[in-house]
Amino acid sequence: MRAHPPEVHMATLARSGRRVSPFRLSSLLRGEKDPSVALQLFRSVDAGPETKPFRYSLLSYDLVITKLGRARMFDEMEQVLAQLGRETRFSVPEPLFCQVISFYARARLFDRALRTYRSIPSFRCHRSVKSWNSVLHALLKCGEYGRMDEVFDEFRNHASPDACTCNILIRALCGSGKLEDARAVLDEMPLRGIRPDGVTFLVLINGLCSNSMLGEAFELKDDMVRVHGIRPDARLYASLMKGCCKVGDVNMAFGLKEEMLRERVELDAAIYSTLIHALFEVGRTAEVCGLLEEMRENGCKPDTVTYNVLISGSCKKKDIDEAYRLLDAMVENGCKPDVTSYNVIMGELCKEGKLDEATDLFEDMPRRGCTPDVVSYWILFSGLCEKMQLKEAAFLLDEMVFKGYTPHDASVYKFVDLLCQEGNHELLLTVLCSLRKGKAVKADYWTRMISLTCKNNEFSNVELVDHLINS
DNA sequence: TTAGGGTTAG
Numbered sequence: 001m002r003a004h005p006p007e008v009h010m011a012t013l014a015r016s017g018r019r020v021s022p023f024r025l026s027s028l029l030r031g032e033k034d035p036s037v038a039l040q041l042f043r044s045v046d047a048g049p050e051t052k053p054f055r056y057s058l059l060s061y062d063l064v065i066t067k068l069g070r071a072r073m074f075d076e077m078e079q080v081l082a083q084l085g086r087e088t089r090f091s092v093p094e095p096l097f098c099q100v101i102s103f104y105a106r107a108r109l110f111d112r113a114l115r116t117y118r119s120i121p122s123f124r125c126h127r128s129v130k131s132w133n134s135v136l137h138a139l140l141k142c143g144e145y146g147r148m149d150e151v152f153d154e155f156r157n158h159a160s161p162d163a164c165t166c167n168i169l170i171r172a173l174c175g176s177g178k179l180e181d182a183r184a185v186l187d188e189m190p191l192r193g194i195r196p197d198g199v200t201f202l203v204l205i206n207g208l209c210s211n212s213m214l215g216e217a218f219e220l221k222d223d224m225v226r227v228h229g230i231r232p233d234a235r236l237y238a239s240l241m242k243g244c245c246k247v248g249d250v251n252m253a254f255g256l257k258e259e260m261l262r263e264r265v266e267l268d269a270a271i272y273s274t275l276i277h278a279l280f281e282v283g284r285t286a287e288v289c290g291l292l293e294e295m296r297e298n299g300c301k302p303d304t305v306t307y308n309v310l311i312s313g314s315c316k317k318k319d320i321d322e323a324y325r326l327l328d329a330m331v332e333n334g335c336k337p338d339v340t341s342y343n344v345i346m347g348e349l350c351k352e353g354k355l356d357e358a359t360d361l362f363e364d365m366p367r368r369g370c371t372p373d374v375v376s377y378w379i380l381f382s383g384l385c386e387k388m389q390l391k392e393a394a395f396l397l398d399e400m401v402f403k404g405y406t407p408h409d410a411s412v413y414k415f416v417d418l419l420c421q422e423g424n425h426e427l428l429l430t431v432l433c434s435l436r437k438g439k440a441v442k443a444d445y446w447t448r449m450i451s452l453t454c455k456n457n458e459f460s461n462v463e464l465v466d467h468l469i470n471s
Numbered sequence: 472t473t474a475g476g477g478t479t480a481g
Contacts, residue, residue, distance in 0.1 A: 197474090269477080274476085306478085310478095
């Protein structure tokens, strides 16, 4: 369905009055891109407590909740969820809760994810291992490893772990550097009657490769094939190739490409992106064109990541014009530049001291359909500090904190140090106040920054703390 | 809409 402007939807509803059907509402909601308008539509069909309640379909609830969750409009999402909880005509399917839990995970709101999991029974829905796995995944995404035991104890009463549970656990252990424990989970799976699958091996091999344990990774791949009868896929090869490149063995990565051809595993854009990146890393740039040609011959189209690798390669060669040309080529070939495409170019502009151009690109991103992310802010902030454009840096830091992004403690400390050296009292106080308001700096860094400020005789301890408390 | 690969930054 073609997306109409909101006023068209509203006009449709106004014309139909209360006669709009639950089916029609779902189809209107499906076509509505703006989550606020979708919510408005959803609410507009119910005339209030005086009249017969509108019989919302489960699909309408699903559509609105999903749109609000994606847009991080959590308060509104909870209101619709609460309304859904009051419906007695149907029970709510578990995947909807999995979705809600993953929205909270993405926003790093683990407690809200856990609360959602606990509320599932009140929606007349049975909690299976699926929603449990979503919570576990949320725990991993939010980095709340310390709460693993607490949450595991609660879950044991509701469901038994499956392969997916183990895979999430293995990934969490790899992520915190506990590779032996991760391996132990794999070894324990058959004892618990759980069969490891392709994902289990991928996650573990990926962990081993990230830690440069190539020997163990290849050994595990052999076990996977011989003992478990699982064929390696392109994802597994990409992990192994990246591992080879990490230890500097690009030839071994190309050897894996040959193996893929022999074993008839399809080479996709991720495989080529990994190899092209490796060539740039070791300075074998002359071979990039040939590989791109081979990619074309194999009917494999470059995707956004492939272009980003090429942009990053051009930047390494200090060829910004080529980077911009690639940005245009992306659009011509139906690939949308993403935040990484811009961050790479901005990073190079900062490195070359072209701060005005970097700032222009940063400010132009929204117009080009791309929102700057935390990395965009980090790049521009450190570029401005490097060039001693402290006023501009202070302004950007304030904006970053206001948007809820966390700056690096170390770069903030360095920035405060620079302001002290400059003796710019006014700006120093403004910066400290905006950091305090955003609660963007860890406590021990505050101590360090306050002692730094006072050591430089900018302010007395009492004077500074007083100012921060009362600002 | 249960879990998984390749690009930026630190």
